[in-house]
Amino acid sequence: MKPIVRYLAAIWHILRKDIQVEWRGRQGIPVMLVFALTIVFLFNFALQLSPDLQAGLAAGLLWVSLAFASTLGLNRGINLERENNAMDGLLLAPMDRSAIFFGKALGNFCFTGLVGLVLLPVFSLFYPQNMLRLPLVLVMLLGLGAYTSLGTLLSALSIQARTRDILLPVLLYPLALPILIAAVEASRGVLAGQTLSNVSSWIYLLLAGILLFNAAGLIFFETILEE
């Protein structure tokens, strides 16, 4: 087997294991969903805004729900590897350790993406806009791609910390701010009827985030996990 095929196979095996664990335990996606839906309901009833204002706020609220829910998923994803030192099992395997980063990041992306896809129709019920639009789905997936890549990298950083549960959000939210701003702006533009090319500068920022954080994972992941 060629090295690149072996590398991709290792990523797939890690992703597959995360999906299998989630399917058996059902402890990640349901928690993220309940949390995100609670935020949607709470904001809807607490703000009592006019339809015009609600439309303007929808993009921001969508990303607040997604960002908070994703953080729960990221914590769950790394806790899974901490229990029983399962991360050691991955580190012992004969593969480049950056494959662990990509496998975990892909798993986090799939789970949060799924939560986002459930969230969009729910938003359409509460806010006077059809959120199930292909451009918005695309923006959401790009934003989550960048956010979960950064989150996976930082969650690995927190694996050995005593204050790991609070360390991740403390590090993640400030560093993800440019990504979240770009995602909100691109989503708002799309919801206001603009085409993707009209919001291309924000899309490019999201793409740059995906590239940057994945490159950082490729280079630094092994160093981050070192004792």
Next chain:
Amino acid sequence: MSTQTSTLISRIEIRDLVKRFHHQPVLNHLSLTINDGDFCVLVGDNGAGKTTLLRILAGLVRPNHGVVTICGSDPISEHPLRRSIGYVGHHPMFYQDLTALENLMHYARLYQVGNIPRTIAEAIQAVGLTTYDQQPVRTLSRGMQQRLSLARALIHQPSILLFDEPYTGLDQAAAVFLDDTLRGLHTPGRTILLAAHRPQRLLSIASHVAWLKDGVIHRHLPVDRLGEAPELGRYLQEVA
């Protein structure tokens, strides 16, 4: 790749190894050579650095200074070499919600083991867990999880085996099972390093004893020459 590493001599060489945690040296210019086919028991007090040494050899911890070679290569930078290492640590390294079978499948895929269903069936049978293979790992006892760890560490047929206190938490029956397994594993071409706080039961199985004290290997000699090191003999009696 497995054929490439398996043709190399299963020798562990450590030269001038230093590992510090928070500026505190745990291993302090430690040197040790374990030859092909040796079964070496690593003894030492709690906190002597046995776990750290084993984790460095497994490629899980990077030393601050010194050279570690296994089969002639560095286990951290040469990741294909890790295929020839089997490691049983303090924790079983399993996913609690997955079954014993699923956990082993996951590791077999990562190690690119050939004919996975057959290999796993044989591994599970070898550790006597065939009737429990469909149970989630969280429902297995400590002894069973330890047996499963053994299956995980052996599934890719490594030539170097590293055990860190494998008897901890085992009842008498499980400990006897482990004795028999270790005896069976001690074959030519396979090198074993086993850290034990109370090594008495291993002296009839192992070929060598290494005493880790003050961050260095204080004594390293064959079991049948223990009489030459009365200080080590007294230590072994004290910890028995």
